[in-house]
Amino acid sequence: MYKFNRQLVLADGTVFKGYAFGANTQVMGEVVFNTGITGYQETLSDPSYNGQIITFTYPLIGNYGINRDDYETITPSIKGMVVRELCQQPSNFRSDKTLDQILSELNIPGIAGIDTRALTRKIRSFGTIKGVIANLDQDPAELVAQMQNTPLAEDQIAQVSTKSAYPVAGRGFRVVLIDLGMKSGILRELTARGCDVVVMPFSVSAEEVLRQNPDGIMLTNGPGDPTSVPQTIETIKALIPLVPIFGICMGHQLISLAAGAKTYKLKFGHRGANHPVKNLLTNKVSITSQNHGYAVDIDSLSNTDLELTHISLNDHTCEGVRHKKYLTFSVQYHPEAAPGPHDANYLFDQFMQNMAEFVTKNKQHN
């Protein structure tokens, strides 16, 4: 029989004992749960999870291994991983290492053998909560005191955004992508449509963006509280009347704030690949990939030039908006669909159409 050798201690003093995998290091983070049945590689490498400890509700994780292609960033920055059962013998033709191996290499600890149903029910009832993954010899009371004295990081976007601008050349529309913690899938969807992308840091000014002579602006996903980047909100405010904008997740929240709406923190957020969203313009429902802890306040949209276009069918929160006058729209979920499903991929085509309309109207060359 294996012996317990690691613990997950929550800020309210609850202790879950389990088995160590991944790196042998102690971490603190916000404990959240993800309801995807597959997609653990995309999830562990999604920069929007920066600083978080992810619990998977699906009971077996690691069964198709880790492959070369499915990373969403080169340097994953989750704090830790909590699973019910870890698979150490993956079976898939693309697999080249185990989940245990990659987490060791990335210096990220995991804990297995946890009653993830009990943990998830707790988060659902009381909300997301701080937690520590530590070896069993650490005193839980001391860990709780440490958590109380350590606030969660406030500069999360700065931690994961690119430090300087770089081009990803193409022959199509010129897109300035403001990197708030970009998932590679967003770049993949733009380059698949031929876009000539310039990736810029979150702190970029409107003048620096406009100097690239963009046909459109892409605002990506990103970690933490959307109100923590006031200068990015100012940049977006200045750009909305000038260039078509497409926002995803954090990008959606920042467009809404720039237009005068409000955001708030959800009790336990939406994380998974199975969230139903209704498009109010077409009455169609998409099954979507999601990862967010904040949301746009629907009531606050009434004081803005934005209109509600999508809602969550689980809790009726805001899932998308568009501008009444300008070619700006955004969604709270992930149409780049990594790990899938692909229902909402059409939104990238909508962005291409908006850029075509803008170029035809405003950029007729002699």
Ligand SMILES: NC(=O)CC[C@H](N)C(=O)O
């Ligand atoms: N994936 C994202 O962009 C998430 C946005 C924001 N960090 C939230 O939790 O709501």
